[in-house]
Amino acid sequence: MSKVSHFGEHITIDGYGGDEKKLDSGKLLLFCLKDVAKKLKMHTIAAPQVRKVKGNGKKDPGGWSGIVLIMESHISIHTFPKRGFVSIDAYTCTNGLDRKKIVTYFKKAYSLKSMEVNFLLRGTRYPSKNIS
Amino acid sequence: MSKVSHFGEHITIDGYGGDEKKLDSGKLLLFCLKDVAKKLKMHTIAAPQVRKVKGNGKKDPGGWSGIVLIMESHISIHTFPKRGFVSIDAYTCTNGLDRKKIVTYFKKAYSLKSMEVNFLLRGTRYPSKNIS
Numbered sequence: 001m002s003k004v005s006h007f008g009e010h011i012t013i014d015g016y017g018g019d020e021k022k023l024d025s026g027k028l029l030l031f032c033l034k035d036v037a038k039k040l041k042m043h044t045i046a047a048p049q050v051r052k053v054k055g056n057g058k059k060d061p062g063g064w065s066g067i068v069l070i071m072e073s074h075i076s077i078h079t080f081p082k083r084g085f086v087s088i089d090a091y092t093c094t095n096g097l098d099r100k101k102i103v104t105y106f107k108k109a110y111s112l113k114s115m116e117v118n119f120l121l122r123g124t125r126y127p128s129k130n131i132s
Numbered sequence: 133m134s135k136v137s138h139f140g141e142h143i144t145i146d147g148y149g150g151d152e153k154k155l156d157s158g159k160l161l162l163f164c165l166k167d168v169a170k171k172l173k174m175h176t177i178a179a180p181q182v183r184k185v186k187g188n189g190k191k192d193p194g195g196w197s198g199i200v201l202i203m204e205s206h207i208s209i210h211t212f213p214k215r216g217f218v219s220i221d222a223y224t225c226t227n228g229l230d231r232k233k234i235v236t237y238f239k240k241a242y243s244l245k246s247m248e249v250n251f252l253l254r255g256t257r258y259p260s261k262n263i264s
Binding site: 007008010012014016020045046049051053056059060061063065066067069071072073074076078080082083084085087089091093114116118120122123124125126127128130131132 | 139140142144146148152177178181183185188191192193195197198199201203204205206208210212214215216217219221223225246248250252254255256257258259260262263264
């Protein structure tokens with residue numbers, strides 16, 4: 001059997017009490033996607049996609065969604081200005097993700113009052129060698 | 133204090149022992165993104181992005197990456213044909229995600245031998261009303 005190691009690391013951040021104006025800025029969202037990728041030394045493989053979302057008038061009051069593909073992983077941000085809420089994923093295929101740095105970055109970027117953070121090891125049985 | 137409920141549901145699937153040819157198909161990846169969104173009755177808000185990734189000759193032997201933005205959430209797929217590996221995220225803002233359906237779908241789509249599945253509730257303190 002070939003040696004295995006985990007493939008990647010994934011942090012999810014759900015932030016509360018954020019600044020409405022910041023959360024309602026597509027420009028800031030785009031900046032964050034690019035800036036975080038740069039700070040974490042990730043290699044983007046496609047232009048970021050950012051869209052304004054109308055909402056459904058019920059649970060979803062609308063906001064901005066953005067995503068950027070990086071080498072075999074991604075960063076995504078979904079904002080809900082009217083609820084002061086933002087939902088973020090940073091998934092990297094490098095090991096040793098600086099979680100504190102990412103959490104601090106987004107806390108500041110959106111002036112979040114509190115956050116829920118999950119950390120997942122992805123592909124814990126990722127084969128270390130090609131299988132064919 | 134206003135009522136709170138969880139914002140969304142997020143399933144991650146890391147699959148092993150998949151079919152190399154299927155994993156190496158950008159066409160299949162694109163089909164899966166669209167088909168899963170449709171089956172889960174998600175509303176896409178941008179065209180899916182799919183890219184062939186070169187890899188780094190080390191941990192990452194290359195593959196395909198794809199993502200689609202849906203109403204305030206997303207679906208992503210990253211494949212590594214030479215390792216028989218695929219890493220999938222389906223994040224929805226609806227409650228009651230049919231996890232079994234999604235897992236079964238991808239098991240079949242990529243002929244996976246085994247899978248690691250994580251399930252996250254996102255935004256468990258999501259405010260049920262607008263804050264301003």
